[in-house]
Amino acid sequence: MYTKRNLLNALMMGVFSLAAVIAVVPLFAVLGYVLKNGLTSLNLAFFTELPGMMGVGGGMANAIIGTLIVVALASVMGIPIGILAAIYLSEYDRRSWFSTLVRFTSDVLTGIPSIIVGIVVYAAIVVRTKHFSAFSGGVALAVIMIPSVIRATEEMLRLVPHTIREAGDALGIPKWRTILSIVLPTAAKGILTGALLAVARISGETAPLLFTALGNLYYAHSLNEPIATLPLNIYFYAISPYDQWHKQAWAGALVLVFIVIVLNVVARLAFRTRMGKN
Amino acid sequence: MGNLSVRNLEAWYGAQKALLGITAEIPEKQVTAIIGPSGCGKSTFIRCLNRMHDTLPGAKVSGDILLDGKSIYDQHPVFLRKTVGMVFQKPNPFPSMSIYENVVAGLRLNGERRKAKLRAAAEKSLRMAALWDEVHDRLNYSGVSLSGGQQQRLCIARALAVEPSVLLMDEPASALDPIATQRIEELVTALKKTYTIVIVTHNMQQAARIADFTAFFLNGELVEFGPTSEIFTKPKDKRTEDYITGRFG
Ligand SMILES: Nc1ncnc2c1ncn2[C@@H]1O[C@H](COP(=O)(O)OP(=O)(O)O)[C@@H](O)[C@H]1O
Numbered sequence: 001m002y003t004k005r006n007l008l009n010a011l012m013m014g015v016f017s018l019a020a021v022i023a024v025v026p027l028f029a030v031l032g033y034v035l036k037n038g039l040t041s042l043n044l045a046f047f048t049e050l051p052g053m054m055g056v057g058g059g060m061a062n063a064i065i066g067t068l069i070v071v072a073l074a075s076v077m078g079i080p081i082g083i084l085a086a087i088y089l090s091e092y093d094r095r096s097w098f099s100t101l102v103r104f105t106s107d108v109l110t111g112i113p114s115i116i117v118g119i120v121v122y123a124a125i126v127v128r129t130k131h132f133s134a135f136s137g138g139v140a141l142a143v144i145m146i147p148s149v150i151r152a153t154e155e156m157l158r159l160v161p162h163t164i165r166e167a168g169d170a171l172g173i174p175k176w177r178t179i180l181s182i183v184l185p186t187a188a189k190g191i192l193t194g195a196l197l198a199v200a201r202i203s204g205e206t207a208p209l210l211f212t213a214l215g216n217l218y219y220a221h222s223l224n225e226p227i228a229t230l231p232l233n234i235y236f237y238a239i240s241p242y243d244q245w246h247k248q249a250w251a252g253a254l255v256l257v258f259i260v261i262v263l264n265v266v267a268r269l270a271f272r273t274r275m276g277k278n
Numbered sequence: 279m280g281n282l283s284v285r286n287l288e289a290w291y292g293a294q295k296a297l298l299g300i301t302a303e304i305p306e307k308q309v310t311a312i313i314g315p316s317g318c319g320k321s322t323f324i325r326c327l328n329r330m331h332d333t334l335p336g337a338k339v340s341g342d343i344l345l346d347g348k349s350i351y352d353q354h355p356v357f358l359r360k361t362v363g364m365v366f367q368k369p370n371p372f373p374s375m376s377i378y379e380n381v382v383a384g385l386r387l388n389g390e391r392r393k394a395k396l397r398a399a400a401e402k403s404l405r406m407a408a409l410w411d412e413v414h415d416r417l418n419y420s421g422v423s424l425s426g427g428q429q430q431r432l433c434i435a436r437a438l439a440v441e442p443s444v445l446l447m448d449e450p451a452s453a454l455d456p457i458a459t460q461r462i463e464e465l466v467t468a469l470k471k472t473y474t475i476v477i478v479t480h481n482m483q484q485a486a487r488i489a490d491f492t493a494f495f496l497n498g499e500l501v502e503f504g505p506t507s508e509i510f511t512k513p514k515d516k517r518t519e520d521y522i523t524g525r526f527g
């Protein structure tokens with residue numbers, strides 16, 4: 001009886017471990033494959049040159065900068081709106097139908113395929129302004145990141161003990177001041193982590209940029225022009241008929257994966273560092 | 279400065295009545311202890327004194343409280359709380375701030391920018407809270423790096439920095455060890471030269487040691503209020519006598 005139970009235990013643990021291994025295999029396969037194919041096509045020109053005509057030579061300098069611009073644009077819009085909305089939900093209105101609606105909408109929006117956000121922004125901005133643009137791409141990515149910033153921030157604000165807010169009230173500090181200078185800094189690390197993870201997530205978004213940022217073989221000179229981004233370039237290069245571009249798509253993928261991993265690592269480190277002394 | 283006159287004060291949480299008409303004169307620059315069994319309304323009472331009660335959602339008060347002759351309800355609660363400071367049961371320094379920033383938070387976040395003024399206020403308050411000698415060489419350390427007793431004195435210094443005339447304390451030593459408790463008690467006795475102190479305690483020996491006046495609450499009612507020595511040696515009410523002799527509560 002005893003040995004049978006032991007055997008079952010071992011068997012079940014084997015099944016769980018196997019599942020865990022299977023779960024990480026694709027991750028390492030992706031990393032390994034991207035690394036293998038990307039490294040061989042990565043060179044200085046990739047970072048400094050514009051795309052070559054008809055798939056010869058050149059690089060993705062414009063797409064790398066374009067990704068930074070569009071993601072920065074989205075962050076500048078999405079992070080403040082997300083944090084301020086979370087402050088509203090956590091500090092001013094925890095229970096009304098309106099805050100329930102905001103929370104519910106955020107959750108739904110998180111689950112909506114990002115291409116749909118792209119279509120809506122296309123209809124709302126691109127069609128109206130009659131041109132594709134870096135700006136519309138930034139808006140699409142901002143819309144995608146806002147819900148996760150809201151939920152992450154609200155969760156972090158709720159972890160701040162109520163007694164901290166009471167102490168602020170009891171000192172005769174106005175409520176908005178207590179929130180901005182006491183509650184928010186107390187939750188800062190967690191909020192920063194949430195924001196960075198949201199940035200990492202939108203850095204790789206392709207679909208919503210297809211009909212907003214569109215892509216560009218050259219540098220964009222203003223936010224009103226179409227702009228190249230890494231995910232878009234990877235997509236276009238990968239479906240192109242040129243071998244050289246296929247290689248560059250791998251290089252682009254490697255750079256993008258690197259950016260996302262760095263953002264994730266920084267986000268986790270930010271959460272861990274002690275803010276104690278200052 | 280710091281004389282509180284409570285007139286027929288009633289307080290509710292939603293439909294539940296927590297204070298049943300309290301009338302009391304709390305003299306300035308004295309220590310007044312609030313005693314009574316758990317749930318009798320001690321916290322509710324002192325949270326009425328700085329309007330932390332009636333600003334809760336769903337909470338309500340009636341009656342009046344006069345501070346030096348003027349109704350506290352004629353003032354914006356944010357302003358009142360600069361005159362009526364509060365220290366809580368659990369030390370609650372601001373975790374994102376250094377010791378120094380904690381002490382001057384009430385001044386700085388109300389617009390005081392002058393460095394010299396803030397420095398002076400920090401030193402003065404920390405000295406009054408008997409914490410200066412322990413922390414003067416590490417004012418930049420996090421407030422939460424201190425021991426529990428030091429944190430509570432930091433919270434007292436933080437409350438004193440805004441120069442209130444009344445200091446409310448809700449069981450300020452109940453989360454502390456006996457030595458830290460003794461330091462808080464000594465501090466209360468020293469502070470009454472400058473401040474009116476209202477202190478909630480569930481510890482009757484503590485009330486007897488530090489309070490000039492004692493108020494005994496029971497089920498939302500103020501049963502008896504008078505000089506501490508009279509409350510403890512010849513209580514007028516049977517219920518007070520039962521409580522202090524340990525027959526209930
Ligand atoms: N936030 C609250 N909401 C509803 N009822 C409360 C709240 N706080 C206290 N009460 C009730 O009010 C009464 C008095 O509580 P309290 O003033 O905290 O008592 P004490 O400090 O003497 O232990 C108790 O019956 C308690 O249950």
Ligand SMILES: [Mg+2]
Pocket residue numbers: 320321322
């Ligand atoms: Mg209490």
